[in-house]
Amino acid sequence: DIQLAQSPSSLSASVGDSVSISCRASQGISNYLNWFQQKPGKAPKLLIYATSTLQSGVPSRFSGSGSGIDFTLTISSLQPEDFATYYCQQTYSVPQTFGGGTKVDIK
């Protein structure tokens, strides 16, 4: 299985801050890396697919970058509705796997 190591596991930030979340794969996954936001009691919401393509309707303050094994989700100018848990996912090979999650809360 391909392991995805997400870091940090949690972070505290203020509205307006820029934050970055890292996702490192245990082997190359080309650009088959997706990012999700999840709020308590809700299903994951797709933010970015194929490393850097913004899903329709997602604000442009979310961006993704990377290749190979190292990937980053960046949220510029955090908004109150962005406080949530974020997950990366690889769909390069079976079984698909998810990172352990990064909880973003209010400082």
Place this chain on the structure above:
Amino acid sequence: QVQLQESGPGLVRPSGTLSLTCAVSGASIRSSNWWSWVRQSPGKGLEWIGEIVHSGSTNYNPSLQSRVTMSVDKSKNLFSLDLRSVTTADTAVYYCARYTMGSSWYFPDSWGQGTLVIVSS
């Protein structure tokens, strides 16, 4: 707009079979999309269970493969999950999702709201 809705028993006895269905509206199960199940244990991360396409072809997580069966009902536009010999470790919120495939991408763009299944005697 595609919508997915999970349904099934909220309580399953240990050693029993967990059976869930995912009703799809706003899209055809006969499309080229793949249809998947993902679960999340209480307070934990996400685990991919497996996927199926309208032809019946499947891919399962090897960690669950011996206990999992997925199927498609084209007449009812839904797909199903059976997980046999459950234990308390299978207690989780189960999500169904639709996957979209492209030349260099593969992602779940639509999710059901999730259904909590508790394994307990």
